Amino acid sequence: GAVVSQHPSWVICKSGTSVKIECRSLDFQATTMFWYRQFPKQSLMLMATSNEGSKATYEQGVEKDKFLINHASLTLSTLTVTSAHPEDSSFYICSARKQGRGNTEAFFGQGTRLTVV
Amino acid sequence: KQEVTQIPAALSVPEGENLVLNCSFTDSAIYNLQWFRQDPGKGLTSLLLIQSSQREQTSGRLNASLDKSSGRSTLYIAASQPGDSATYLCAGTQGGSEKLVFGKGTKLTVNP
Numbered sequence: 001g002a003v004v005s006q007h008p009s010w011v012i013c014k015s016g017t018s019v020k021i022e023c024r025s026l027d028f029q030a031t032t033m034f035w036y037r038q039f040p041k042q043s044l045m046l047m048a049t050s051n052e053g054s055k056a057t058y059e060q061g062v063e064k065d066k067f068l069i070n071h072a073s074l075t076l077s078t079l080t081v082t083s084a085h086p087e088d089s090s091f092y093i094c095s096a097r098k099q100g101r102g103n104t105e106a107f108f109g110q111g112t113r114l115t116v117v
Numbered sequence: 118k119q120e121v122t123q124i125p126a127a128l129s130v131p132e133g134e135n136l137v138l139n140c141s142f143t144d145s146a147i148y149n150l151q152w153f154r155q156d157p158g159k160g161l162t163s164l165l166l167i168q169s170s171q172r173e174q175t176s177g178r179l180n181a182s183l184d185k186s187s188g189r190s191t192l193y194i195a196a197s198q199p200g201d202s203a204t205y206l207c208a209g210t211q212g213g214s215e216k217l218v219f220g221k222g223t224k225l226t227v228n229p
Contacts, residue, residue: 006160032215043121043206043219044161093160097215104149104168104210106217108161 002028004096006109013084013116021079021112023094029074030096034106035067038091050077084116119144123207123220130197131228138192138223140207145188147209152181152192155204155222164205165192169212197227 003026013019023033031052036044048058048069056069066088068080077096081088093111097104120143130136140152148169153161165174165181167190173182180193190207204224208217 004160034216041221043221044208044217046216046218049216091158095161095217104215105163105166106151106208107163108153110160111158113158 002026002096002098002105002107004094004107004109006094006112008112009110010113011115013114015085015116016083018080018082019084019114021081021092021094021114023077023079023096023109025075025096025107028096028098030077030098031074033071033077033094033096035069035077035079036093036095038093038111044093047079081114084114086116089114089116119209119211119218121207121209121218121220123205123223125223126221127224127226129226129228132197132199134197134227135193135195136197136225138194138205138207138225140190140192140220142188142209142218144211145185146211147183147185147188147190148212148214150181150183150190150207150209151217152179152190153206153208155206157204161206194225197225199227199229201225201227 005024033050035047048056050056050071071077095108124139150167152164167183178195183190204222206222208219
């Protein structure tokens with residue numbers, strides 16, 4: 001398999017502040033990473049697709065100015081939740097695919113539990 | 118819009134039992150299909166990947182199959198163990214897209 005590391009695993013922040021979540025592929029290069037949000041007892045909802053060296057592609061209904069995504073290298077993507085509010089509290093998970101033809105398996109980070117108080 | 122249904126939503130079985138989890142897609146044109154395991158408060162662990170040219174994959178006590186004509190997949194777990202207790206998610210991509218569309222999962226409890 002492959003390892004995707006997500007940091008932090010949990011964070012509590014005050015309303016109005018910003019929080020940055022990192023997603024790293026530790027043993028492979030990922031041209032594309034994905035950010036998901038998961039509500040309790042619900043499935044994963046894709047928020048955006050992060051492409052190395054270019055702007056992220058956001059899913060319909062996801063505010064790009066609120067959820068800032070940066071994919072500066074082939075092993076690191078970051079999600080910044082800006083001006084967080086309690087309704088942003090959720091479980092955020094990233095995933096990455098190995099670069100290269102035929103490599104289609106997606107690997108996931110351990111997730112970040114965000115609580116906004 | 119692709120939607121994924123997983124049945125049952127929850128399943129409780131005694132240790133040692135063989136079991137089947139089901140997953141169906143509204144659009145049967147599935148390119149790749151993955152089964153994942155998620156423990157409470159954790160990320161996803163990839164269990165099996167069925168690529169576009171494949172119909173079945175096996176890993177240890179796990180076997181997954183995909184019927185592309187109907188858009189249905191099953192995950193078979195043999196000789197279940199308490200450590201298998203988790204939520205199992207299926208997800209698929211469609212041709213030309215890397216996006217995974219997920220079901221809501223089946224919460225499995227294996228009782229000692």
